Amino acid sequence: xxxxxxxxxxxxxxxxxxxxxGACNGCDIEVIDVLTPYYDAERFGIKLVASPRHADVLLVxxxxxxxxxxxxxxxYDAVPHPKLVLAIGSCAVGGGIWFDSYNVVGGADTILxxxxxxxxxxxxxxxxxxxxxxxxxxxxxxIESVHLKQLPDRPESVPVEVE
Amino acid sequence: xxxxxxxxxxxxxxPGRVTLxxxxxxxxxxxxxxxxxxxxxxxxxxxxxxxxxxxxRLIMIQDIDQNTRxxxxxxxxxxxxxxxxxxxxEDAITMTKRFELSTDSGREDxxxxxxxxxxxxxxxxxxxxPPSALDKIMKPGLRNDEVKRGGQDSPYxxxxxx
Numbered sequence: 043x044x045x046x047x048x049x050x051x052x053x054x055x056x057x058x059x060x061x062x063x064g065a066c067n068g069c070d071i072e073v074i075d076v077l078t079p080y081y082d083a084e085r086f087g088i089k090l091v092a093s094p095r096h097a098d099v100l101l102v103x104x105x106x107x108x109x110x111x112x113x114x115x116x117x118y119d120a121v122p123h124p125k126l127v128l129a130i131g132s133c134a135v136g137g138g139i140w141f142d143s144y145n146v147v148g149g150a151d152t153i154l155x156x157x158x159x160x161x162x163x164x165x166x167x168x169x170x171x172x173x174x175x176x177x178x179x180x181x182x183x184x185i186e187s188v189h190l191k192q193l194p195d196r197p198e199s200v201p202v203e204v205e
Numbered sequence: 206x207x208x209x210x211x212x213x214x215x216x217x218x219x220p221g222r223v224t225l226x227x228x229x230x231x232x233x234x235x236x237x238x239x240x241x242x243x244x245x246x247x248x249x250x251x252x253x254x255x256x257x258x259x260x261x262r263l264i265m266i267q268d269i270d271q272n273t274r275x276x277x278x279x280x281x282x283x284x285x286x287x288x289x290x291x292x293x294x295e296d297a298i299t300m301t302k303r304f305e306l307s308t309d310s311g312r313e314d315x316x317x318x319x320x321x322x323x324x325x326x327x328x329x330x331x332x333x334x335p336p337s338a339l340d341k342i343m344k345p346g347l348r349n350d351e352v353k354r355g356g357q358d359s360p361y362x363x364x365x366x367x
Binding site for chain 2: 080085137180189
């Protein structure tokens with residue numbers, strides 16, 4: 043229901059505030075890459091803004107470090123409703139290779155309600171564009187969890203029922 | 206002044222459209238791009254080499270019963286380094302060119318589970334990799350040999366019972 047509401051509330055342009063919460067700058071470079079004329083995310087009305095109060099979308103890059111958690115919470119509260127959160131990169135999606143480090147909380151969705159996940163290390167500019175297209179309803183998501191099982195008497199694997 | 210601006214406009218018209226049509230037309234990655242690491246469950250022997258080398262430690266191995274080994278991969282934190290594909294002795298893991306991994310329904314979408322049928326060590330009860338593919342065919346499931354101690358039914362019983 044929240045997603046339907048968002049589809050109604052964001053008919054035209056998404057203004058994006060990009061925050062780096064401990065990323066290595068790989069994802070940030072790819073985000074800038076998406077805004078170049080070659081990939082041109084601005085044709086979907088996407089624009090980077092300098093203040094979270096102007097933004098509709100929060101781009102989160104990085105495996106939220108412990109030091110930045112209060113700042114990230116304040117940042118999220120500063121974005122006016124309705125708002126979306128995009129987690130870009132493996133770090134923001136699941137913590138990356140730092141998922142259990144002492145100084146990292148491991149993923150943006152431990153702190154914020156994340157709406158769209160774009161994995162990759164760093165994600166290709168096309169992958170970010172695909173995430174944007176999924177967020178705008180231009181494309182369908184292309185990934186599902188896989189559960190397969192080998193059986194002793196059969197050459198091919200069968201799917202496992204997940205509860 | 207105006208002439209130079211006009212010249213600039215004409216120059217910028219020359220290259221035409223440079224923008225990729227990407228979300229509306231497919232665009233395959235070129236070169237040796239490493240995307241989603243796909244695991245072929247039929248080929249996997251459950252040796253656990255991938256779990257040993259994964260830098261993100263996202264491949265977990267659980268022996269859920271005596272001849273099933275679960276290989277759970279939380280690909281949400283995969284860094285697509287390709288080490289698991291390098292180390293796999295059966296080439297069960299391949300780095301595909303898939304990059305459209307974005308999802309709107311949570312990080313569970315990047316999960317991958319593969320249950321491998323294993324042989325069981327008769328001494329310790331744990332799963333192990335069978336010595337060869339032939340053994341895997343010959344001994345499916347748990348062996349249940351009849352218990353025969355030395356001398357129980359033997360014709361030389363009277364000697365050993367002394």
